[in-house]
Amino acid sequence: MKADIAGGARSPLDVLRVAYEAPEGVEGRLRVPEFLTSIPAIGATKSARIMQDLEIATSKRLGGLGRLQRRRLREFVAEWIASHGGTGDRLVVLAGPTAVGKGTVAGYIRRHHPDVRLSVSATTRAPRPGEVEGEHYFFVDDAEFDRMVDAGELLEWATVHNAYRYGTPRRAVERAIAAGDSVLLEIDIQGARSVRRAMPEATLVFLLPPTWDELVRRLVGRGTESPAEQQRRLETAKVELAAVDEFDHQVVNHDVGEAAQKVVDLMRPRKGRR
Ligand SMILES: Nc1ncnc2c1ncn2[C@@H]1O[C@H](COP(=O)(O)OP(=O)(O)OP(=O)(O)O)[C@@H](O)[C@H]1O
Numbered sequence: 001m002k003a004d005i006a007g008g009a010r011s012p013l014d015v016l017r018v019a020y021e022a023p024e025g026v027e028g029r030l031r032v033p034e035f036l037t038s039i040p041a042i043g044a045t046k047s048a049r050i051m052q053d054l055e056i057a058t059s060k061r062l063g064g065l066g067r068l069q070r071r072r073l074r075e076f077v078a079e080w081i082a083s084h085g086g087t088g089d090r091l092v093v094l095a096g097p098t099a100v101g102k103g104t105v106a107g108y109i110r111r112h113h114p115d116v117r118l119s120v121s122a123t124t125r126a127p128r129p130g131e132v133e134g135e136h137y138f139f140v141d142d143a144e145f146d147r148m149v150d151a152g153e154l155l156e157w158a159t160v161h162n163a164y165r166y167g168t169p170r171r172a173v174e175r176a177i178a179a180g181d182s183v184l185l186e187i188d189i190q191g192a193r194s195v196r197r198a199m200p201e202a203t204l205v206f207l208l209p210p211t212w213d214e215l216v217r218r219l220v221g222r223g224t225e226s227p228a229e230q231q232r233r234l235e236t237a238k239v240e241l242a243a244v245d246e247f248d249h250q251v252v253n254h255d256v257g258e259a260a261q262k263v264v265d266l267m268r269p270r271k272g273r274r
């Protein structure tokens with residue numbers, strides 16, 4: 001969870017200034033990783049990478065940094081704020097293994113947080129009963145999907161579960177961000193990696209099951225896959241769970257409402273509406 005240090009009322013640069021002026025004060029005693037992860041869109045993974053780049057040990061406190069380290073950290077933070085323009089917490093990717101509850105959590109957010117825009121993906125799979133064109137997916141055939149890929153209309157796309165292709169329409173995401181809205185992408189792990197490459201400022205959230213057995217129970221209990229397909233997905237899930245450290249934040253899906261709230265908390269409020 002983000003500490004209310006830099007992401008709250010005070011800017012990260014203010015926190016640094018106070019810490020450097022008063023090394024014995026609250027800010028000065030703050031460890032650098034805690035400070036970095038308090039900045040919206042910087043999670044534990046990004047923080048570790050940044051500290052490595054800045055050559056600062058993880059045990060260091062803000063007040064205990066040497067002169068050069070202070071300057072490097074300050075310059076980094078100033079650049080981060082300038083270059084990310086605050087979009088990182090407005091583009092949030094929710095990914096995780098099969099049946100962990102991504103769709104359920106995203107659906108909860110759709111119903112309870114109308115200020116968050118959910119990206120509507122294109123897919124080559126057929127609609128399931130109750131699914132609405134343009135609301136759950138844009139259902140397209142292979143030729144149309146090929147056209148979208150060739151025309152560069154997709155921010156990312158992937159063949160999911162070795163079956164159908166799914167992709168995120170680029171324009172809707174870019175427009176929403178430009179309009180100051182928060183956008184949530186509920187996509188698979190390959191897609192999350194592609195978004196990271198295309199938009200490194202995006203915030204990546206990994207949804208975890210409470211336990212492996214619970215994941216199996218959810219997949220089997222959902223009853224939408226054959227036993228053979230369930231087995232195949234569980235093999236993939238083992239590999240996917242190992243990707244958790246690539247993500248900025250991890251949210252355990254014990255309870256749908258609580259997990260949804262944690263995801264929404266990572267997103268910047270839409271102008272004046274939350
Ligand atoms: N917190 C929860 N507690 C109990 N059951 C849950 C919870 N979240 C989701 N489920 C159930 O787990 C099953 C899988 O959820 P869901 O279909 O949302 O997963 P998913 O991650 O979108 O899966 P996939 O990637 O395979 O499409 C569903 O039956 C859903 O009702």
Ligand SMILES: Nc1nc2c(ncn2[C@@H]2O[C@H](COP(=O)(O)O)[C@@H](O)[C@H]2O)c(=O)[nH]1
Nearest residue numbers: 121122157158160166167168186187188191
């Ligand atoms: N890489 C992408 N993955 C996506 C996208 N939209 C959905 N998905 C993922 O596909 C699976 C299966 O979804 P389902 O609705 O057929 O059950 C699930 O893991 C989604 O997260 C996308 O645009 N890109």
